[in-house]
Amino acid sequence: MLLEVTNLDVGYKEKQVVFEASLNVDAGEFVALIGHNGAGKTTLLKTICGFLKTKVGEVLYKGEKIVNNSPAINVRKGLSFVHQEKSLFPNLSVLENLQLAAYAIGKTSALDQRLEDVYRLFPILKERKKQMADTLSGGQQKQLAVGMAILVGPDLLMLDEPSLGLSPNLVRDLGSVLKEIQKMGTAILLVEQNVKMAISLAQRIYVMRTGQIILEDTHENMTRRENLWDLF
Numbered sequence: 001m002l003l004e005v006t007n008l009d010v011g012y013k014e015k016q017v018v019f020e021a022s023l024n025v026d027a028g029e030f031v032a033l034i035g036h037n038g039a040g041k042t043t044l045l046k047t048i049c050g051f052l053k054t055k056v057g058e059v060l061y062k063g064e065k066i067v068n069n070s071p072a073i074n075v076r077k078g079l080s081f082v083h084q085e086k087s088l089f090p091n092l093s094v095l096e097n098l099q100l101a102a103y104a105i106g107k108t109s110a111l112d113q114r115l116e117d118v119y120r121l122f123p124i125l126k127e128r129k130k131q132m133a134d135t136l137s138g139g140q141q142k143q144l145a146v147g148m149a150i151l152v153g154p155d156l157l158m159l160d161e162p163s164l165g166l167s168p169n170l171v172r173d174l175g176s177v178l179k180e181i182q183k184m185g186t187a188i189l190l191v192e193q194n195v196k197m198a199i200s201l202a203q204r205i206y207v208m209r210t211g212q213i214i215l216e217d218t219h220e221n222m223t224r225r226e227n228l229w230d231l232f
């Protein structure tokens with residue numbers, strides 16, 4: 001197992017918002033975590049990445065305890081993430097943003113090759129590589145954020161609602177790229193409110209409601225499920 005999360009409790013000050021959450025991701029697997037607004041998805045993901053700390057629960061990555069590690073340490077180990085909120089350097093160019101992602105983890109060898117991989121997945125980033133990040137469209141900025149996350153060659157890519165604010169066409173394109181990234185050998189943990197997108201892409205799906213994971217099922221079963229909306 002690549003990632004094993006067991007019985008995580010997380011909260012903000014006195015307010016607990018995630019209750020005994022457990023989930024896992026196998027090497028190379030595509031897993032989704034879906035749930036309504038405010039369910040606790042981001043809180044759970046941020047705890048796995050190390051942005052939020054907890055006293056209760058365990059996170060194992062390749063069998064090693066990583067709970068409460070700093071995000072910077074986790075990235076070096078191969079866990080990469082794309083935040084729900086914007087996380088680019090707005091006044092730097094596309095290329096500079098990508099280079100910074102590599103420098104941040106001290107992984108600058110074979111950078112050209114990895115840049116080519118990113119440009120192959122997102123050709124528009126190559127065309128716009130000299131353009132300032134904040135002059136890109138919302139969809140292009142999302143592509144750049146994903147590009148920065150995969151440039152470091154992660155074993156696990158975690159994305160928090162990457163479809164937010166994208167048109168249906170762009171959501172479809174992003175889905176194809178995520179599948180492509182998985183084919184290259186990277187496991188994916190996709191957090192989404194866009195249930196349709198998440199179920200269509202993921203092999204396994206977890207459903208979160210008011211801080212608890214209430215269901216785990218396969219792509220096949222979730223696709224067949226008629227009363228999906230009753231779950232939320």
Ligand SMILES: Nc1ncnc2c1ncn2[C@@H]1O[C@H](COP(=O)(O)OP(=O)(O)OP(=O)(O)O)[C@@H](O)[C@H]1O
Binds near residue numbers: 035039041042193
């Ligand atoms: N910084 C914070 N301080 C206090 N409470 C917070 C904070 N961030 C989130 N919460 C609360 O924690 C709960 C879970 O929020 P969270 O952002 O994890 O949900 P989510 O499932 O990611 O929602 P969304 O789909 O809207 O992004 C909500 O009730 C929210 O109000």
Ligand SMILES: [Mg+2]
Binds near residue numbers: 041042043084161
């Ligand atoms: Mg969220």
